Amino acid sequence: MTTPAVRCAGLRHAFGDTVAVDGVDLEIPAGQVFGLLGPNGAGKTTTIRMITTLLPVRTGTVEVFGLDVTRRKMAVRRLIGYVPQQLSADGSLSGRENVSLFARLFDVPRRERAEQVRIALGAVGLLDDADRTAATYSGGMIRRLELAQALVSSPRLLILDEPTIGLDPVARSGVWERIGQVRAETGMTVLVTTHYMEEAEQYCEQVALMHRGRVRALGSPADLRAQLGPGSTLDDVFRAVTGDAFDDTDKGGMRGVRAARRTARRLG
Template identity: 70%
Template sequence: MIDEPAVACRELRYTFGDTVAVDGLDLEVRPGEVFGLLGPNGAGKTTTIRMITTLLPAPPGAISVLGYDVDRRRTAVRRLIGYVPQQLSADGTLTGRENVTLFARLFDVPRRDRSTQVETALDAMDLTDAADRPAKTYSGGMVRRLELACALVSAPRLLVLDEPTVGLDPVARDVVWERISAIRATTGMTVLVTTHAMQEADEHCERIALMHRGRLRALGTPFELKADVGEDATLDDVFRHHTGDTLADDQQKGMRDVRATRRTAGRLG
């Protein structure tokens, strides 16, 4: 399965009642790349991510992760991925080490390897010195790095990040991406990320897919997408070009996502 895409979505569709959240999405993420999934609130990004990570049911044959059908091989897929959700997932009452150890157990890291992999994940996120402090004493940037350590403790081949730097200041954001880049350089890990920060996507993503109203609207490198819009265009211009004047219509549908993001930003400080 070495030649398989890291992620492949084929005619992917998902509905919530009468609302179509994802509408016939065709998408491939190449092994080893940083792939950005962009779009306004309500575009279908998080629904897509949740299906890829097995948190929502996917139709048989609609999604494969590193060659495994997500519907038929959920357990195998879960062993291949690390996931950092938009909402905070670290337990503030536990120490950093206890948080990472808990995730090692949840991801079924073998007992004989668990201690070593916990220490490796903490060290990779520069959290060794703070590992025995309660997570509630961590800064916002440290909390995000702790969540990355939790996601990385099982040595995933695919890391899925949903708004990984929301609420962080520029310095903390840079540190998070420096750590991700360092791990990719040594492991070849694939990264799938959603973000509303266009500068972040432009700087770190090798290719970008832009979704709107559940459908794929644009796909390419940041350079290609900007060139298609016009000379001196930015990714903000690309975003506006493909979403048009319909953002007001999507605002109400995305209010729950907005509130969740604000809560996360507030807790990160």
């Protein structure tokens, strides 16, 4: 049996009296593009920060390729590339210098760093602009630079928190094209959060929808759409899952949307 890329069990995290993650059970198969979706405040980024060892796991467990993130923190970090939601590139450094800095942070062996930096920049199409300062890059180029920073250590798991937020459609497609090329060459697993449902539909093999700290729906985009009936979109699923009422006993949620659609069809 193949070890999953990520396994979370009973994961919980609170900031004071505010519970951000409330009993998350999640398994991400190795090699997949997996989407973690939900509204702001759903607990996505907190979950990711625990997976990446940036927040301590106080309740529950998280494993990355079978390694416990609490007991094997440094070993886990060597398996992960992370592009946070906030911009992380230094505008005063060149593209090459930015990626070189991350190569040192991720402990890429010194004798391999220059070549690994070149490969990472080439993978995202920035070799020709590598020696320009990042301050002169467009938004799409900055996001690709941050992708190169995450790829320089040849991660088995790439974690992307809103990687295309604020980008125009062409730049967004360019970022995903680069991710697809690297995946085809390496077979790495990708965990991504995004508010663009069409993006999740096009690129994710499975998605988990979070609301109020819990996973409320899990499956392929096609399977989740099918639960709502013909003509449904992932946007419809998102609205159903993140409504105030999600339980089957409520008038809202997935069941409520299905009932509304059946009524609409009867009424023509």
